[in-house]
Amino acid sequence: MQESKLKNYLLLHLIVFIWGFTAILGALISLDAVPLVWYRMSLAVIFIVLYFIIKKKSFKVDARGILKFFVTGVIIALHWIFFFKAIKVSNVSVALVTMSTGAFFVSLIEPIFFRRRIKPLEIILGLIVIFGLYIIFNFESQYKLGIIYALISSFLSALFSVFNGLFIKKYSGGVISLYQLFFGVLFISIYLLFTNGFTISFFEVVKLDWLYLVILSSVCTAYAFIASVNVMKYISPYTVMLTINLEPIYAIILALFIFGEKEKMNPEFYFGAFIVLFVVLLNGIIKNKTLIKNKIKEKTVRKK
Template sequence: MQGNKLKNYLHLHFIVFIWGFTAILGALISIDAVPLVWYRMSLAVVFIAIYFFISKKSFKVDKKGLLKFVFSGIIIAIHWVTFFKAIKVSNVSVALVTMSTGAFFASLIEPVFFKRKIKPIEILLGLLVIVGLYIIFNFQSEYTLGIIYALISAFLSALFAVLNGLFIKKYDANVISFYQLLFGALGITLYLLFTQKFSIQFFQISVNDWFYLIILSSICTAYAFIASVYVMKYLTPYTVMLTINLEPIYAIILALIVFGEKEQMSVEFYYGAFIVLLVVILNGILKNTSLIKNKFKKK
């Protein structure tokens, strides 16, 4: 059991690295956030459906499950739209470090759904993330709009993680992912129809954008989405959210390599990012220490 947890924890880190690359793709793709997310979710649904047919998996789910997936699918769609908006109006580094507040939001939301007391250490670690962000944005105030979009995205990400922590107890990760992406894509489709945003130009995508969208929807969405839901069988939503805080670290390194000077920030920014990384490491140490103590108590 302990080995299984470690395996899934390492798998989660690999998924988070992929999500860090997602931000790079979001910056490279030239289309706006809403159509970007529509293409991402729609193509991902196709890829997962193909996987279902090849592996002969069932699409069956009860009506209550469908309603749950409609709600959570819309949440993930809005989360991604605000996430890519944050990148478009600021940059990868600003958007992703702000997203680290998701751990703080998760520490407040999770106890409500899982009916447990709020742990002081979770609040403390969440507040440390806030301190890191304060240090960063006290010197990078020109990115205010990007910060707002990223904060909204972080809250929705935390809510989504907590909900999936509940869903995975009853439903298969593949089924959850398929229907959430499907309903998220349908939700954006209705929005685009209502606002009359569908046009010939909407479907005129450059070859480069198509290439990046394929990678984004297959590896960074279809695979990573299913895998992230699966690991929640073994890890708590709070641990998942704190580990996701490593996403900005991976993404910042990748962004500096890909975009160079555009992503270079002030020294204070990196001080704040260091605090975020320190919180993630500290959480891992505390969680592992707790698991080891429980193991010896059982013996």
């Protein structure tokens, strides 16, 4: 039992490392953000469909689910487009630190859909994050556009995360992922058709980019998603949350090794980044402690 838990914990770290590597691949691929996301989502759909066929899983979903997945598929596509745009106009470090604000966007959006009050502590922590971003914004002014793109991407990420929190109560993770990715591809395809984006140059992808795209869509998208769902069966949400918060740190260290000087920032950036990442981690610890307390109270009430 202990050996199985350790195995899954190490697997979780590998998954988080893979998610961090997504940003590295985004910087390495020479394609612009829109074609990059189109290829990523298209290939990921193919890989997940193959997974469904091998595992003999059902593709069936109701009409209401189709509509829900279409809307969130569009949101996911836009989220990835702005994420890769942020990397292209700035760098991996700036994009990932700014993306860490997603937890606080969730804190603002979640109460609307789950009908709860916004907690004062969430507002305070959110303001501290804004202060950290202000430091980065002020001292790394050449990356302003990248920060803005990453903030938009972070908000969209929070939006579809909240929606998926509602969907998972009725649909399996595999079904949600498959249809959202499919509709994301459909949305981008319609956009490209109307803007005459499907040119000859669009399909002229260099061999190295194909290699990176296959890794991005198979390992970093299809595999990471399926593996993360399986890991959550054996590891507590608290451990999962703490480990996921290491993603920007893994990616920033990796980017420094791969891209060198391009990823080296002013000391003020790392101070601002520390504030953002520390508050995100603190927020997760506080939330999970509250969750554990509530569960203990529920068990106590049931025993009575």
